[in-house]
Amino acid sequence: MSFTNVKYSSKYDMKKELYSYAFALLFLLLPGNWLFHKTIQERRDNKMNETKRTILAIGAHAGDMEISCGAVLAKQAKMGDRVVFLHLTLGEGGNPRISAKEYGEQKRREALEVDSLLGGETIFGPYKDGELPNDETARRYVANVIRTVKPTYIITHWKNSIHPDHSNAHAITVDAVLLASLPSVETVTPYSPTEYPAWRGVKRILYTENWEDMEGFQPYIYTDVTDAFDTWESAVAKYEFIGGKISNFPYLNYYKALAVVRGAESSFRYAVAFDIDQFEKKLRWRSLEP
């Protein structure tokens, strides 16, 4: 409808009509409409939250998963997902000033506190720092944990690392996902005496970005962690080694700066990046996008 075709009997009528348009516009833009959109957004969020995920983060040492992707896990936990940490070793050899036994006890306490602050549960593996074996028992032990926890997503180390425990954790985990899915495979080990049914529900394995595992790592999936950044920062600082009192490596500054860099690359304020297997890097299109 064009204003030029409308005949007004008086200036007053014209004003009245203009006011009614302005009022209608206000109605569309202001609270009612905002509430309408808010309701749609809430419905979308609720729908996403109805589909609860379970995320199993498998690290070679207590602290590896928390420092590298703990912000993602805190975010998912806030959304209602179940988050479980499996620390294959405590990383008890990392403090030259105290014995491995004493530091192991400290790491165990720290892990329980930090994982809980991030909204997760904790499982401690049976292995020793620096001696994580890439063997059949370790595969079946992790497969047994997978069958127990029933994860939708698994996060672990990238395949290449300067630390053998990290690359072994990667290899063990990738094989364990397959073993856990095969009903004929038994996963009873000295560390896991109960047999559980096969679990085929792992949607994806994500490899987290870690300063020790950078050879060939390519950030592929960028996850917005802006909302969970503060929770993550205050939680992980409870680990003494992350707080900077044990190692010369500036853990907290490194991972905070990394979140800024990955955020800049993906138009988020803070982001955590993951790599995935090469064979997973494919897009399926019915035709070229318009």
Ligand SMILES: [Zn+2]
């Ligand atoms: Zn480590």
